Each structure stands twice: as structure tokens, then as C-alpha cells.
Amino acid sequence: MFSFIYVEKSIKKHPRTLKILSRFPKSTVITCEHYGEIFNRHQQDFRIQKKDPCLILAEKHNKRIMPAPPEYGLNTTHNYYFSHMLNCIYDCRYCFLQGMFRSAHNVIFVNYEDFIEDIRALAVKTREPIWFYSGYDCDSLALDPITGFSRSFIEAVSLIDNAFLELRTKSTQVRKLLEMKPRDNVICAFSLSPSAVIKSLEHQTPSLAARLSAAKKLQLAGWPVALRLDPIVFVENFRAEYKFLFEQITEKLDFETLHSITIGAFRLPKRFFKTIKNLYPEEPLFSSQFNSDNGQVSYKKSTEKKILDWCEASLKSRKNCPPVYRQSLE
Amino acid sequence: MELTGTTTLLVALKAEAQPLIDHYKLKSARQHPFPIYANEQLKIVITGIGKCPSATALAHTAAFFSALPNHIWINFGIAGHKDHTIGTAVSVSKVINKSSQQTWYPNLIKLPNTLVKSLTTYEAVVGDYVDDTLCDMEAAGFMSAGSSLHIKSECLFVFKVISDNKLSDAKNITKNLVAGLVKMHIPTLEALIKKAEIKVQDARNGKLELGSELFEKWHFTQTQKSQLREGIRRFRALDKETLWQDMELDNCATAKDVIENLNRRLQKLLPKF
Numbered sequence: 286m287f288s289f290i291y292v293e294k295s296i297k298k299h300p301r302t303l304k305i306l307s308r309f310p311k312s313t314v315i316t317c318e319h320y321g322e323i324f325n326r327h328q329q330d331f332r333i334q335k336k337d338p339c340l341i342l343a344e345k346h347n348k349r350i351m352p353a354p355p356e357y358g359l360n361t362t363h364n365y366y367f368s369h370m371l372n373c374i375y376d377c378r379y380c381f382l383q384g385m386f387r388s389a390h391n392v393i394f395v396n397y398e399d400f401i402e403d404i405r406a407l408a409v410k411t412r413e414p415i416w417f418y419s420g421y422d423c424d425s426l427a428l429d430p431i432t433g434f435s436r437s438f439i440e441a442v443s444l445i446d447n448a449f450l451e452l453r454t455k456s457t458q459v460r461k462l463l464e465m466k467p468r469d470n471v472i473c474a475f476s477l478s479p480s481a482v483i484k485s486l487e488h489q490t491p492s493l494a495a496r497l498s499a500a501k502k503l504q505l506a507g508w509p510v511a512l513r514l515d516p517i518v519f520v521e522n523f524r525a526e527y528k529f530l531f532e533q534i535t536e537k538l539d540f541e542t543l544h545s546i547t548i549g550a551f552r553l554p555k556r557f558f559k560t561i562k563n564l565y566p567e568e569p570l571f572s573s574q575f576n577s578d579n580g581q582v583s584y585k586k587s588t589e590k591k592i593l594d595w596c597e598a599s600l601k602s603r604k605n606c607p608p609v610y611r612q613s614l615e
Numbered sequence: 616m617e618l619t620g621t622t623t624l625l626v627a628l629k630a631e632a633q634p635l636i637d638h639y640k641l642k643s644a645r646q647h648p649f650p651i652y653a654n655e656q657l658k659i660v661i662t663g664i665g666k667c668p669s670a671t672a673l674a675h676t677a678a679f680f681s682a683l684p685n686h687i688w689i690n691f692g693i694a695g696h697k698d699h700t701i702g703t704a705v706s707v708s709k710v711i712n713k714s715s716q717q718t719w720y721p722n723l724i725k726l727p728n729t730l731v732k733s734l735t736t737y738e739a740v741v742g743d744y745v746d747d748t749l750c751d752m753e754a755a756g757f758m759s760a761g762s763s764l765h766i767k768s769e770c771l772f773v774f775k776v777i778s779d780n781k782l783s784d785a786k787n788i789t790k791n792l793v794a795g796l797v798k799m800h801i802p803t804l805e806a807l808i809k810k811a812e813i814k815v816q817d818a819r820n821g822k823l824e825l826g827s828e829l830f831e832k833w834h835f836t837q838t839q840k841s842q843l844r845e846g847i848r849r850f851r852a853l854d855k856e857t858l859w860q861d862m863e864l865d866n867c868a869t870a871k872d873v874i875e876n877l878n879r880r881l882q883k884l885l886p887k888f
Contacts, residue, residue, distance in 0.1 A: 288725040289708075313723075313731045315708045323720050326768055333685070333769040333815055339723075485888035521885045569886035572849035 287340040287391075291317045296344045301395040301433070305342060308431050312340070319343070324371070324388045332564045334389035335376055345369075345394035350403045353418055356612050359545055363415040365407060369394050369434050370423035375455060376488040378568055379516055382422060384557025391423075393432055401441040408448045417442065420453025420474070427456040435461045443468040453513060455490045457499040467507035472544050474511040475500045477534070479526040482518050486570060493530070497537040504539050515549035515612050517592055518570065519584055524595065531599055541605030548600075549612030550592045552583035589613070622687040622808050623658040625672055627753050630793040631692045632659050638801055648675060657808070666712070666736060666756030673760040685815035687770050690721075690757040691804065693778035693793055694734060695785060697744035700777065701792075704800050705749055706807075707773035709733040712755035719758035721773045724810045726803055734773065740785045749775055770815065774807055776800050833870040843870070846877040853884040 290312045296302050297316065306314060317323060320343035353364035371392040372382055383389075394400070408415050419425045419438070429435050435452065439462070442450040453474045462473065478486070480493045491499075500510050512534065520526060534540065551570070553561070555577055562571040576585045583589055593611055600609050626632045632652065635641070641652035641659060649672045650661040658680075662672035673688065694705070708731050710719045723731060733748040736755030744750070754773045761771045776796045779785045826843045829835070835843060850857075862880065867873045 289723050289731070313708075313725075315723075315731065315733075317709070317720070318718075322718065326720070328762070328765050328767045330685070330767045330769045330815075332817070333767070336814055336817070481888040485886075519885065521887045526888075566848050567852050569852045569888075572852040572881075572884075573886055574882065 287312050288337065289313050289315060289339040291315050291320065291323050291339060291341040291390075293320055293341075293343045294318055296342060296395055299344075299395050301397070302342050304433070305340075305393065305395070305431055309340070317341075320392055324386070324390055324392055326387070329387045329389075330564075331383050331387070331389045331560075335383075338372070339390045341390050341392045343392055343394055344396045345399065349394075349400050350407060350417070353416070353421075356549075357418060357421075358416060359547070359608075359610050361416050362413055363407075363411055364418065365404075365416065366418040366421040367400055367404075368422035369397060369400060369419070369432065369438075370428065372422070373424045374427050375424060375490045377455075377490065378486040378488070378561075378565060378570055379518065379551055379553075381553055381557050381561075383564060384553065384560040385422075391428075393428070397434070397437045401438065404442065404448065405445060408445045412447060414447055414449055416449045416451065418451045418453065420451070424454050424456055425452040426454040426458045426462075426473075429456070429458045429461050433461070436465065439465060439468060439471050443470060445470075451511070455487065455496060457491045457495045459499045459503055462503060462508060463506050467503075467509075469509060472509045472511050473500070473503050474513050474544075476513045476515070477530065478514070478518070479530040481526055482520065486518065493533065494537075497533060501538055504542065509544040510538070510542075511544040512546045514596065515547055516551035517548060517596060518551050519573065519588060519592055523592070527596060528599060531603065535603050540603065541607065543607040545608045545610060546600060546606075547610045547612050548593055548596045550584055550589045552581055552589075555580050555582050558582040620653060620656050620658045620686075621683055621812060622656060622689065623660060623676055624689050624691045624804075625660050625662050625669060625676075625753075625757055626690075626692050627662055627664050627669065628692065628793065629661055630790040631797055632661050634794050634797040634801065635659055635804075638798075647679070651676070662753065665752050666738075666759070669753035669756035670760035673757055674764060677764050677766065685767060685770055687772070687808065687811045687815065688757075688761060688766060689772040689774055689804075689807070689811075690754050691774050692751065692753065692776075693788070693796060694749040694751040694754075694775035695741060695744060695779040696732070696749045696777050697747070697781050699730065699732075699749075699780060701780060701783060702796055702799060703777040704729040704803050705734075705775045705777065706731050707734045707749065707754060707775060710754045710758045710773060711735045711748065712759070713737045717755070717759070719755070719762060719771075720768070721754075721758060721771050722769050722811075724772070724807055724814070726806055726810075729803055734775065742784060744781050744784075749777070751775065770811075772807065772811065774804065829864075829873065833867070833873055835870040839870045839874060842874050843877070846874060846881060849881055850877065850884075853881070853886060 320341045350365050350367045353366045358364035450471045455476045575582045636652045644651040652659045660672050662669045735748045741750045826847045
């Protein structure tokens with residue numbers, strides 16, 4: 286899977302490093318001083334790297350848990366995000382990571398215990414519910430069999446009374462969760478799109494059917510499952526495509542017990558959009574009619590409103606609809 | 616002589632270059648401060664020994680020849696290592712400048728029968744082989760110049776063949792030995808070039824110049840040129856079945872009309888998946 290693995294010298298003997306390396310016996314391991322030497326260097330081509338990315342094992346020294354962007358929460362007050370990984374094994378054309386990072390290599394931070402300590406420290410500062418979102422700079426579960434991420438974090442967070450953990454994913458790697466006792470304060474949130482969008486824009490991701498099947502397994506095992514329909518892409522036959530998606534959701538999942546559904550139209554920070562458009566000039570998605578203001582590129586306000594109004598109404602028209610939240614710049 | 620190749624090899628010595636010149640039937644390109652041999656795909660530049668000549672040769676070649684986007688640059692040649700057997704091929708993962716301790720990470724591609732090691736570039740020939748890295752006198756100059764010229768890190772490779780070690784030091788290196796070592800690894804070098812080309816090809820195709828033929832027909836300001844290019848890019852992305860050149864533009868009196876015409880067409884298009 287990874288031909289070359291860069292490892293920071295200081296964590297070369299970390300038990301998690303050794304465990305991860307044992308999964309890649311054929312990879313060539315290269316020692317570096319700091320992951321930034323490879324990940325943050327100038328003049329990298331994300332598109333070329335994405336074809337054959339390397340893995341980088343590193344230690345995250347600071348800024349491990351960050352306040353979540355305002356539109357990221359579920360109408361909750363205390364929202365944080367964290368990333369035990371940078372980048373993702375999938376290749377979604379709309380993903381902001383292509384614009385945010387110079388490199389397409391995958392970084393895994395192996396010092397989970399420091400992340401968990403920071404989560405605990407934040408949680409004790411309030412008695413109110415405090416949310417920790419994973420899957421902002423990576424897919425939470427895509428490499429779970431290798432990273433052992435879910436077990437480490439779920440076991441730790443489930444011991445904190447007021448903490449909630451959201452694991453956002455497009456993957457079907459739920460085996461580790463199924464081996465564990467379900468926790469009410471750990472929500473597995475599946476990002477879903479219509480099959481046509483998955484086929485065209487979410488390269489190397491599991492199919493819609495596979496994601497729904499993984500979500501159903503978790504539901505049956507008693508885990509809270511949420512759905513994230515974000516970004517919603519305004520395509521030809523938009524209503525037909527998304528209507529069919531909603532039908533598949535209600536048909537395959539236990540719709541009324543879903544924890545929540547969030548909806549958000551395609552949007553990107555302007556500078557990320559420009560970078561990604563230059564990386565993939567032939568991509569139809571970046572050729573739609575967009576508005577560009579307040580540093581964001583998005584559909585025209587009227588279009589965005591129509592998209593979200595229609596999706597929300599369509600979802601809520603279904604029997605026993607779970608809470609639907611909008612993720613919007615407004 | 617037109618030099619349009621997609622890959623350039625920088626080697627220090629004529630002896631390193633000669634087997635490649637013969638193999639690829641390269642022709643000499645005259646009037647350059649460095650000997651350059653080329654065919655349509657490949658250039659070989661003989662830089663001379665040392666960091667400075669290596670850096671200068673890269674800078675000269677990059678500046679003098681209009682290279683395609685994502686042109687591949689390879690520093691190829693012999694290097695020493697304390698233990699490795701003479702003739703071992705090595706893809707260099709890290710280049711360390713001994714005098715400044717500055718480091719670079721060249722790109723890597725998995726190659727058969729090839730080690731992956733760090734390399735230290737020294738000011739002079741090394742006799743004691745202290746470090747567990749390869750030693751040479753050029754790679755740091757090559758990487759330093761490549762970085763300064765904003766060449767993408769994916770396009771910079773350092774590939775070496777072990778020519779000396781503790782058992783047989785640099786004094787034993789002869790032209791014949793070098794020629795033999797290079798010849799032995801031409802297939803590996805070819806594999807490197809081929810794989811590197813495949814990697815960058817897709818990104819190279821995406822960056823074609825658009826619309827320049829229209830600039831001769833109407834007068835476009837710089838802003839209008841940029842609007843036209845963006846419009847054509849969007850049109851090509853959204854309507855893959857229609858050639859943008861087939862749009863009826865004959866009625867357009869000015870560049871502004873051309874852009875408006877294009878924008879009207881674009882308003883009707885949505886991404887089709």
C-alpha cells in the first residue's frame with residue numbers, strides 16, 4: 286500500500302510506530318527529523334503525489350485539539366476537532382485538503398495518549414456536553430485496522446461523562462467498533478452522496494451500498510449512527526439523484542433511530558478552491574457557476590438555499606425523520 | 616538543435632555519460648558552457664565535479680531550454696559507501712550537505728534491485744567512509760539548485776551506483792570501471808525514467824495553454840485573456856462533447872463579445888455525472 290514510509294527519529298521505537306510498520310513489511314522506511322521536512326516543503330504537486338502517496342509517522346507536539354469552525358457543530362456550544370491523521374487514502378475531488386495541504390502524503394500521529402490527555406483536560410473545564418469531532422483532516426476509520434485509532438479513543442472518551450465523540454468516515458472499516466460494546470457518546474457519522482457523485486468525485490471510496498451496509502451493521506450492534514450529506518453537489522438531475530439517495534437511506538437503514546443528519550452545499554475557502562482548480566482544471570465540478578465572497582467560493586446564495594431547502598424538506602417529509610442540521614456559511 | 620526532451624540527467628563525468636550517450640544515441644548540442652547530449656526525449660548534461668558546477672549546470676539547463684511542465688531531473692552517477700558492494704544501485708532518499716548540514720528529500724520510486732539510502736555531499740573525495748550514508752560531491756548542489764528554481768520535488772531524483780567502499784576506495788576508480796557500472800544499471804535507470812514519466816504525465820496534460828489562437832483574431836487585454844482562458848477551461852470541463860473552437864464566434868466584433876458569448880453558453884451548463 287505504501288512503498289515508502291518516513292518515520293520521525295524521535296518516535297522510531299514508539300510501540301504504535303512499530304505496530305504500524307509491522308503491517309507494511311515490504312515498505313522502505315526512511316528516517317527524518319520532523320514530518321514537516323517532507324510534508325510541508327515547498328514546490329510539491331498534490332496531484333502527482335496522490336497517485337502514490339507515502340506514509341509518514343510522526344508525533345504531534347501541540348495544537349492537538351482545536352476549536353471547531355462555527356458551522357461544524359450540531360447546535361452545540363462546545364465543539365472541538367482533532368486529527369490523528371493528515372490526509373486521507375480516498376481521493377474526493379471536492380475535498381478541501383487538496384487545497385489546504387501542500388502534500389498528499391498520509392501522516393499518522395502516533396502519540397494518541399497526548400491527544401486523549403488534551404481531550405480530558407478540555408472536558409473537565411465544563412459540565413456541559415463537549416463534542417470532539419474526528420475526521421476533519423482525514424477519514425476517521427479508513428485506516429483503522431492499521432492505526433487502532435477507534436479502540437484507543439473510544440475507550441478513553443467513553444469514560445468522560447460529558448464528552449461526545451464523532452467519527453466521520455466514508456469507509457466500511459467498522460470491524461473494530463463491532464468488537465466493542467456500543468457507547469452512547471460515540472457517534473459514527475457516515476458521509477454519503479448519490480452513487481453518481483461517488484463514481485465521479487469520490488475516487489477510491491467504498492460504494493454507497495457498502496457504506497449503508499456498514500452503517501446498518503453498527504445500528505444493529507447498538508451504536509449511534511449519523512449521516513453527513515456534505516457536500517451536496519448541484520448536478521444535472523439533482524433532485525432525482527438525491528431523491529434516490531434518500532430512498533436508499535430510508536430503505537437500508539433504521540431511519541428513525543439515526544442520531545442526526547447534516548446537510549451542506551458544496552463550498553470551499555477561496556484560496557483552496559483556486560489551488561484545487563489549478564490541480565484539476567479539467568474537473569467539471571470546478572466549472573459550475575459559483576459565488577465568491579467573504580473568502581469563500583460557494584453556489585449563489587439563492588441556489589444554495591434552494592438546494593438545502595429541498596433536501597431538508599425531502600428528508601423531513603419521510604416518516605420519523607431524525608434531526609436535520611444545516612452546515613452553511615450563513 | 617531543438618531540445619524539447621522530458622527528462623534531463625545531470626552527471627559529473629564524461630565517463631559516467633558515455634555509456635548512456637552510446638545507448639541512447641544522443642547527439643552533442645554545441646555552444647553551451649556544459650557539454651550537453653540529447654535526443655527528442657532525453658538530455659544528458661556533463662556538469663563537472665562538485666556542488667557548484669552541478670548547481671550551475673542545472674540552473675543553466677533549466678533556464679536555457681523551455682522545459683515542459685513537470686520535466687524530470689535526475690542526478691545520476693557514482694558514489695561511495697563504507698560497506699555496500701561496488702555496483703549496487705541506490706535511490707537516494709535524503710541528501711545532506713556536509714558543510715552546512717542542510718537536507719533535501721529527493722523523490723523516490725520503487726525500483727527492482729535498488730537500495731534506498733541517504734547520501735552526504737562532501738567538498739572533496741572521502742577516504743574514511745565514517746557515516747552510514749553514500750558520499751558524493753554533487754547531489755547537494757543539484758538539490759539546492761532544483762529547490763531554488765522551484766522545480767517540483769516530485770521531479771527531482773538522485774540515483775547513484777556504488778563505485779568505492781572501505782575495501783576498494785576512490786583511488787581505484789577508473790574510466791572502465793565507471794563505464795561498466797553505468798552500463799550495468801541502464802535498465803534500472805530506464806525503469807526510473809519510465810515510471811517517473813508515467814507519474815507526471817497526467818498532471819502535465821492538464822495544464823495545456825488555452826485560447827491563444829483567438830488572441831490573433833481579436834485584441835484581448837490581459838484581464839480578458841485570463842477571462843477567456845478560464846471560460847474555455849470551464850467549457851471544456853462541462854461539455855466534453857463539443858469543441859469550444861466550434862462555437863460560432865464569427866459574429867463577434869470584439870474580444871468582449873467573444874467572452875460574453877462564451878459566458879452565455881456556460882450559464883446553461885451543469886456538471887454531468
